[in-house]
Amino acid sequence: MTDTSDLRSPTPDPYLSMDLLRFTTAGSVDDGKSTLIGRLLYDSKSIFEDQLEAMETSSKARGDENVNLALLTDGLKAEREQGITIDVAYRYFATPRRKFIIADTPGHIQYTRNMVTGASTANLAILLIDARKGVIEQTCRHAFIADLLRIQHIVVCVNKMDLVDWSEEVYQNIVKSFREFSSRLQNIVEVTFIPASALIGDNIVDKSTNMPWYQGPTLLYHLESVYVGADENHVEARFPVQWVIRPHSDEWHDFRGFAGRVAGGVFKPGDEVQVMPSGFTSKIKAIYSMDEKLEEAFAPMSCTMTLEDEIDISRGDMIVKPNSPPEPSQDIEAMICWFSSGKTLSGRGKFLLRHTSKEVKAMVREVKYKVNINTLHKIEDDLEFKLNDIGRITLRTSAPINADAYKKNRITGSFILIDEHTNETVAAGMIL
Amino acid sequence: MNYTITHLKQLESEAIYILRETAAQFEKPVMLFSGGKDSIVMAHLAKKAFWPAKVPFPLMHVDTGHNFPETMEYRDAFIKEMGAKLVIGSVQDAIDAGKIKEESGARASRNGLQTYVLLETLEEGGYDAAMGGGRRDEEKARAKERFFSHRNEFGEWDPKNQRPELWNVFNGRKHFGEHFRVFPLSNWTEMDVWQYIMAEEIPLPSLYFSHERDCIIRDGVIMAVTDCLELLPEDVPEKMTVRFRTIGDATCTGANLSTAATLEDIIAEVAAARQTERGTRADDKRSETAMEDRKKAGYF
Incomplete structure (x- = not known):
């Protein structure tokens, strides 16, 4: 990757070196999910004045006492009328370190398919637990779906700590019972527990002063710093061919490029490759990102490869390495x-x-x-x-x-x- | 080894993947091109996706006839440089032919008329997928939009009955007469678009940068005085230093007071902005569900 940010401004622009984290939230009306998302968006200045005004107007029209942050995520008329989230809503915010994509999904069992959809592209899942209720059926369901879809990083956010007098004992009991349940799950690599109050703001963006017994990170700090680079498979090389590029122009007369997005492993010019399902082998001649020749390509990069030999390859075929074929x-x-x-x-x-x-x-x-x-x-x-x-x-x-x-x-x-x-x-x- | 890429590279890679998927899954795709920054970025990504071959689909401009001259100059130069074919759907022609009726009065907008012309041009050309630069962060109804968004034989969107999209497997199968809208920039924010324009050094129409022009203030929105804006007796044009955050029909796209003259200035301005970019779009202010209603009927 060439980073040209330092060529343009005397101080490197942090926005040009940010990475991306996709996470999912699941929850129902009462567990404070909307408040949590609202706080993350608001405190990172991702809610705009006109959106806030529109929410205030709608909240008043509905007779809500406070600004109803759920109105921000519930975008469809039917959702606002019924006061529920029906579909996956995607929300965006950024801090100087990372850009975040939230797949916000409804938590009720009748929306399992939406939770599965939201989880399919996420690296991290936030499970919200109401401190007064502890681990309930819904918590287990969300954890199961996150595990099934192979989300490797889970944040168990024990919310509404203000309503249990910031009690460490209550929190530790919840941690214990979640651990008992999650020991039956298979894919989760890391579980982080955070006691919080989304309503008051404790341990969301700012560290809580009400819970001196908790030494861990705030939610935002964790989201900004969790390492997800190892989530992709960088070992077994996989390149599903999407499209064959044949320019038919004088300048590029013999060019046959195989375009796709790397799904696994690392490809470099000179590497020996095998084409599935035909089994023919060849070597990578060059890897292009438009006219720029790349030294290597790995997931999730889109690129175009040319090979040394003329092999019949079309959409649906997969370029792999012979040492680890599918x-x-x-x-x-x-x-x-x-x-x-x-x-x-x-x-x-x-x-x-x-x-x-x-x-x-x-x-x-x-x-x-x-x-x-x-x-x-x-x-x-x-x-x-x-x-x-x-x-x-x-x-x-x-x-x-x-x-x-x-x-x-x-x-x-x-x-x-x-x-x-x-x-x-x-x-x-x-x-x- | 650290195998990570920046968020802009991730978004670029995702958009290129979607563009190639569209070319592969549909028989006759077309890319909507308004001359606005989002469609410029999308067309730039299309160049990247199919290089060194030409982009394997035409570009389509739904022309309301109410254009800023700067946009038209830019459009023609851009398409020539790209070597792409341009298809024009003309709102003026449809009005002249008596197919649609124009709203009257000073606040009349041709925005709603675009839907008719868009659907008609798609149908006449036999296009089965129309790629658009819409982003989910723009508006709350758009937040629920899919990458591959199904439209029935009337061009309508049914938000409650959308196909689930998982991983990066996209289902573009359809019955005869139906089509898809495809949104490669779904996951981009306004800030991402600007950062990408800077990183890729993509030239833009001059309207996006601060300049001085005659404007009026109507319903709290700064409107540029152009040939197609009907002035009311109380409208007093005055010189203002403005730029545009979005570029659409000249009669319903508001300007912002701004001295941002470079991409760096604009990025700093976007970072500090407290209004969404569509906050100056009169077309969205007609009702709370203005965008959802227009989208259901077949709008971009």
């Missing part, structure tokens, strides 16, 4: 979340399966079990998937896909199922 397979075992409200899934359903840039037909061979996402118990007597159901199935595809385990790679380990007749996205899948 396993092309027609038999896929996966956890899925069912998204369709109109259709259900029972054995032998037929769908289109989209995996990276490849689309194949797929048939459900077996439904193994569903999961009760509140208790984590397996359900084996009712195997029909309805909206929001999560469970394990096996699929047979019409052609091999270059599958990785979702645990190893979130991009090459995930797929969606599409109903051929309605074109609806009916399920999200994570390969086991």
Whole structure:
């Protein structure tokens, strides 16, 4: 990467060296989620005067006593009328260190599909616990979804500490019971506990003076400093080809570039590569980001590669390294979340399966079990998937896909199922 | 080794991925181009995505006829340099042909008429995906927008029945007559756009930089005096030092008092701003759900 910021201004502009953190929040009306997001946005000066005025006007019209910060995230008419968040809302704020993308999702069980959607691109999840209520069913559900979607960093924010007299004992009990539950989860790398009061502002942006017994970071400090660079897989090289660039111009007569976004590993000019599924090998000639030649490319960079040899490569193929190829397979075992409200899934359903840039037909061979996402118990007597159901199935595809385990790679380990007749996205899948 | 990239590179990489996905998944995509900074950034990203080949789709300008001359000059030079084809959907032509009726009075706006012309031009050209520079941070209804946003055969948006989008797998499948709107800049903020313009040294229309011009203040919004703005008796034009944060139809895009003459100045101004950029858009002020209502009907 060339950073030219220092060429333009005498002091390097911090905005040009910021990185990005995507996080998700899930919660219902009462646990203070909107207040928390409102505080992060407001204290980082990301709420503007005209937005605040619009909120004040709407709050008054609704008869709310204080400015209702939920009105900021609930953007659709139906959401404001019903006072609930229906869809995933994306919010943005930045500090001099990082830009943040919040996928704000509703917490109720009927919106599991929205939580799954929001979690799919997040590096970190904030789980809100009301200090008066402790770990409840909803907490476990959110933790399960975060774990299923392989969010590696969890922040358990024990909110409303002001309502339990800032009690360390209450806080420690919650920490203990969450740890008991989370020991059954598999993917979470790091759990950070923060006692807070979003309403008063304690430990959100500013350190609390009410809880001297807590020595850890504030929420914002943690969000700014948590290291997520290791979340991508930089070992097994994966480059799904999206588009083949053939300029047909005099200047670039023989140019054949393979365009895509690196999904894993590190590619460098000179590296030996293998093309899946044909298995042909070649060497990387050059890697371009427009007219700039790159020394290396890694996830999540978009680039264009040229190879030394003329090999037939098209969209849907994958360029990998021969020392760690994916396993092309027609038999896929996966956890899925069912998204369709109109259709259900029972054995032998037929769908289109989209995996990276490849689309194949797929048939459900077996439904193994569903999961009760509140208790984590397996359900084996009712195997029909309805909206929001999560469970394990096996699929047979019409052609091999270059599958990785979702645990190893979130991009090459995930797929969606599409109903051929309605074109609806009916399920999200994570390969086991 | 530290394998991280800056937030601007992440956003760039994501947008390029979306643009390539659009070219691959649709038969006849088109890119909407208004001459505003967001569409300029989007077109710049398209150049990057397909280099050294030409961009594999045309650009479309929905022309309200109420243009700042600076925007038109910029548009023509930009498209020539890019070697792209330009498709124009003309609101004036549609009015002249009696297909749509113009609002009357000094506060009349051609904003609503754009939707008709946009849908008609898409249909006439047989375009099945229209890429737009809309961003989720612009407005609350846009915060719920997808990257690949489905439109029914009437061009309408159904916000309650959108396809879920997970990871970076996008579903652009559709029935005959339906189309998609695609928003490669969904995750960008106004600040990101400005930082990117500076980092990439992208030239912009002069309207974005501070200059002196005749303006009036109407309903608290500073409006530039142009040939297409109808003046009321109480309107007294005066010289002001202004710049534009967004550029749209000249009759409904307000200016800001500003002395920001360079990109550095503008970034400092955006960082300190306490109003959203659409705060000066008269078209959004018509009602609380003005944007959601227009989007449902097929607006950008």
